[in-house]
Amino acid sequence: MTKKDTAKKTVAKLKKNKHYRPAGKKREGNAARYMTRSQAIKQLQVNLSVFRKLCILKGVFPREPKKKVKGNNQTYYHVKDIAFIQHDPLLEKLREQRAYQKKIHKALAKKNEDLATRLRTREPSYTLDRLIRERYPKFVDALRDLDDCLSMVHLFAALPAVERLKINVERVHSCRRLSHEWQAYVARCHKLRKVFVSVKGIYYQAEVEGQKITWLAPHAMQQVLPDDVNFSVMLTFVEFYETLLGFVNFRLYHSISVKYPPILDPRLEALAAGLFYLYALTRYMNGNTKRISEEQESGSTKPEHTRGQLEGAQFEESELRLSQLQHQLPSNEDRALMHLIEEDDDNDDDEDTKKCKKLFKNMKFYLSREVPRESLLFVIPAFGGVVSWEGDAAPFTEADQSITHQIVDRPSQGHMYLSREYIQPQWIYDCINFGVILEAHRYLVGRVPPPHLSPFVDNEAEGYFPDYAETIKRFEAAAKNEVLPMPGVGKDDLDDPQLLLAEGYLSRTEAIEVAERKKERATSEKQYLEDLKQEVQGHPDATASIAVEGAQVEEESSRPHLEQVAEDTDGTALMMMSRRNRGLFKAMKIAKDKKKAKVEKLKQRKKQIAEST
């Protein structure tokens, strides 16, 4: 028995020492470059939770080495990453915190409450400014990485505060505040581009400083806290993202000359705890920009002064308009009209922003109580609309005659004003996505609205247009007085000079393809002409068939040659590529084929459905 045991032990030893290194030989390769998590912890002399925190804050993530020296079940980190953490002052700070916590524990254990409370007042804390600057050296870098940040902050704004999971009330509140501040900026500058309501939540896409930022906000409903989520990890991420979003907001607010931590008027502030914070913020922003721009005008030098005067004139004009409108309206509604004034400034927007600003211009919306208010209060002002709601602190009431659209989501509406349209909330989202005001009759109360299509799918690239998208395209074209060709034909007028110019940019193979098509078309045209001629002359069919054959022969003779050329160019390009690039190219090709197959399948399915019904 003992013999066997020892034998086993030796075998185990040999197995364990698989990557044997002779004495005196340097450690190199993966063994030297990567270390496991436990090794890293040992090196940094911290515990696991602190290590996790450090990794998240410093942006150090596990890697997958080619050769996993310590086995497949380990998590590996790059040695340099760990050294990077080790040099950070944050590590020292976290250690200090831990030591301080020990002091407090000790005081508590000795029933020395005074000391404990006194110690608690002076706990060491850390700031993440430096880390943010380190990870995002440029503002654009921060914007590029904002997707995750925004989604996380929006999520935590909707979570219930749970003490067991250490989700504090303060954290939830600050997340809510930050998300509203962000939304207020986006709405104020009309940066929102796309909205998609899915089962998971609402996807928004904004374009800030040329960066497309997509985020996911939860639906307005109770979120559950599932037990397969590690909330301590999530909280660390949120901690970092909160700071990041704070700095980003600061920068953005200052770029439109608004003071950053916004100071709201106290009456609204009291309401602001709930839903209307966003509204209060937009109001604040509008008011503030005005004031600051006025200040600038008064203090400007002479050449700028003329401009100032010009703006001043505009301002006066809007004031005039405002007073006129005020005559028509009850006096307490001037607040909503701030939106009217605001439109006069900043003329340096790009095309999209201008378009977005004008979409809901001169429209007044009223939200019933059953629609998703938070989302619509964000979206409608972002596209230049004026909005009010049913409830406290609403800028105008339902009885207001100037309301053009009332948004309802119920089977039937009792009392209806004839002056306004009663539409479902989806109308707003669809209008935004297609960039036009759609006909309201499809979205009226009690009707099942048309499908809500995803704006994130590029139909052109995908090669498949859903029915509703097609109809909207037609509608759009009709609005522009442009006649679209019949469906299926496509608009490829080959002799269009602009198109020919564009052809120059196409790749060679494509150009060849186009040329081929042109040729085909020419032959068919010729044939058609000939047929016509024959019909007019009353010739028998024999000549026609000959002509057709001739054309076909010509076509066949030209086609293989062209294909050959296309293939050759492909081949040479492939030869020129590096092996890795070639692989990527192939992967791309495969993906393209897959996409094509998918489109094919969709079409087929559609046909089947059409047949069956």
Place this chain on the structure above:
Amino acid sequence: MGKKPKSSRKGKKAWRANISTDDIDEFIEKSTKDALTGGSLAEVPNESLFFVDKSKDLSVKRKIEKHREKVLHCDSVLQRNPFVKAIPSSNDKKKSSMKNKKNKKDSTEASTSKDDATKDGESGIVDLWENEAEGDIRTRKVVKTSVIPAVEVDPPGCSYNPNFEAHQDSLAKAVAEEMQKVYQSELGPQPVPLTVQGDAIEEEEMYFLEVDNGDDEANEENEDAPEKSSSMKKMVTKVEFNRRARLKDRQKKESEAKKKAEISKEIDSLPTIIDEIAKEDEEKQKRMMRRLVAKQERLKQQPPRLGRHKFVPAPTQVLLSEEITGSLRKLKACCTLATDRFKSLEKRGLIPPSANKRRRKYNFAYELRFLAGDKVLDLYFIDDGEAEEAAGVLIDVRVEDEALRKLRLKHLEEMRTLAAHLRTYLRGRPAGNVQRSRNFCSSPSVNRADEAAAAMEEEAERKIGWLLKVIFAGTATAIGYQFFPYMGDNLVLQSISLLQVKDPFFKRSGASRLASYAIDDGRRMKIVELGGAQELLNMLEAAKDDRTRKAALEALAALTKSDKAAGALHKAGAIPIVQSTPSSVEEEAIDKYKTGLLKRFQDLKYDGSS
């Protein structure tokens, strides 16, 4: 000196003489003294009285210096040689100086930041990127770990009011995921049974068995050993030895000649060899390319393996056909967005994937309660162990993941029928037995044996189905729509309960399952007995589109191949229903099935009037 005569004290002279003038004298004395020395000390400031002795304390200084000058022997040895420089054993001084510097820096930083804060208002926020063009701050380019975007937008089918085609697409994907799970649990290794059939082995016997085995092996080894050694010891004669040597020689020569011939042959066929090598290389190259491409594709779907656990993607969030209302108010939205974000972190490789924590023991009663909500079935009397056992026999589709709860709520119907069966099954047994069977005692009871027989049957059925399952597991997951039927009572039950679900999609899949299950008379009768025929007829009657009708008719046609089943169908009133089915232009199959069915009924002499 004689004593002074006592004088009267009443006189003026005496009174004057008795007044003490000590204090006055003292004062005068003091003032004169002060005047002489130059001012009183009390009025003089401290500075002029005391001073810090800045002259060096020689003894202490000497002591310290002496200590410093002390050189270690090893250092002194090195110092003697001017060409060798000593490496300092520690760099204490450097460290302390660094610390000082750092402290200074910190303090300045703090002060500047404080200034900023005060300048900018009450918050400590400043514009971090104010001087980003200067690039003064040391930065490190953070490597992007993954190609997966942080926020992946759902496919259009996951919209709250989706386009029909896109929705069907997403639904099929969700179902495929689900079925994959089912198949995996089916085809995976069987869990180790908690009980083993048969009598318990007594402890003594067990001991005996073990001992026996060990002995046998040892004996065999011992017997083998001496034989070998005896054969080896045989003597070799000289003749024999020579013969062997010659043989060896010859063999060597032969082999050499052979080798030469082979080499010459190879030289002759050199071109083909080169070709072969080229081909091999090409093959290798191709394989590498394939691997590269596959890896790229894989990295778009999931992170590399970063830890002990594999990444499990979150289930697709998609509405069922009947849940699409077109109203945002009635939307049954996802309430576990936290899971989604967490999975996204894992997917991008920011954190190593964690184990699936939901490894709670599968609990049938719990699931039923969970699924049924308020309308809890009266199944509470089942205790956990019993429920588990029953569930193991009867349930095939597992409800595991909370997130797809909505999708699986459809199984509720299914679960209800199963529960009804379970109840009848349980009532057939005395209550006491329930308890006993849970304890898994070694003495088998009659009921226990019955159960065992049932389990064995189940096992046999499983084994027959195994081959089919292996073949179809791969394809079925990819296709999604095609539920390939596998065998067993519970599956018939399942597909019948699928027929009862409202969604036409599930109905069709149930019908197609039944159609492919009904391949012999026994099975057809089983379907009829379990109420499948009636359900199919109901489905045919209530169907709204041709595809559903076709599926129902197909299943019915499969059933009527057996005479008995056809009779049962006739009794259930099949003929008028089949006759009333509208024929359609698109689906020729419907007409075909219809005429086929009616003809079959005619052959069997059932007439439409009855």
